[in-house]
Amino acid sequence: MYYRTTYPSPVGLITLACDGDDLIGVWNEGQKYHGASISAEMIEKDDMPVFDAATEWLNRYFAGKKPAISELPLAPIGSEFRKSVWNILCEIPYGGTITYGDIAKKIAAEMNKETMSSQAVGGAVGHNPISIIIPCHRVVGANGSLTGYAGGLKTKVKLLELEGVDMSRLFAPTKGTAL
Structure with a gap:
């Protein structure tokens, strides 16, 4: 099962997607290939620990900090x-x-x-x-x-x-x- 939420950023609305544990998607609104790697419907669910972590990471990034990629559990879907x-x-x-x-x-x-x-x-x-x-x-x-x-x-x-x-x-x- 896949879940999604949105994050309002300085570069526009961003959709976050996860599989419950790992972040599998981060797309700008209108982005080419938005959600293309997800083969099933994504259910809107805001209260996921991985979304909290991603939101905090993005907040620091857009504040000019340098958060490490390794801080987040990432599982991109692809070849x-x-x-x-x-x-x-x-x-x-x-x-x-x-x-x-x-x-x-x-x-x-x-x-x-x-x-x-x-x-x-x-x-x-x-x-x-x-x-x-x-x-x-x-x-x-x-x-x-x-x-x-x-x-x-x-x-x-x-x-x-x-x-x-x-x-x-x-x-x-x-x-x-x-x-």
Whole structure:
């Protein structure tokens, strides 16, 4: 059984989802792939300990603190490949960024392959079901493009600015499929 609640944040209303014990979803309202990893109906239930922990974590995050991802019980639903990418996202330090290509190199090394497609990595990043906490907003293009963000580029910029990322070399693309 899956449960959901909402959290009003500085970047809009966020839906939190859990399986009773672990957090399985954090989506901005209107986010692409919102709830896509959940195969059953989610029941509205606000009084779950994991939601209390996630709310407290998000409160600290939006207050400019640096809560550790490891403080929360996370269980994102996805393929082993996607989970490998999401694990790498969890290693990106607060206020830091990484490129899709850098993640592809790490995944290739983990899988004992010579190369890995940056596009495949981009697909996994885009389908991250636990936004903000698993920091997919910290992934940028090699040329400094902010590329896409399932929660919207404006939200991505707000999150990076909140974390104090140097935005001087980053830019929003004006055309392409990542908008």
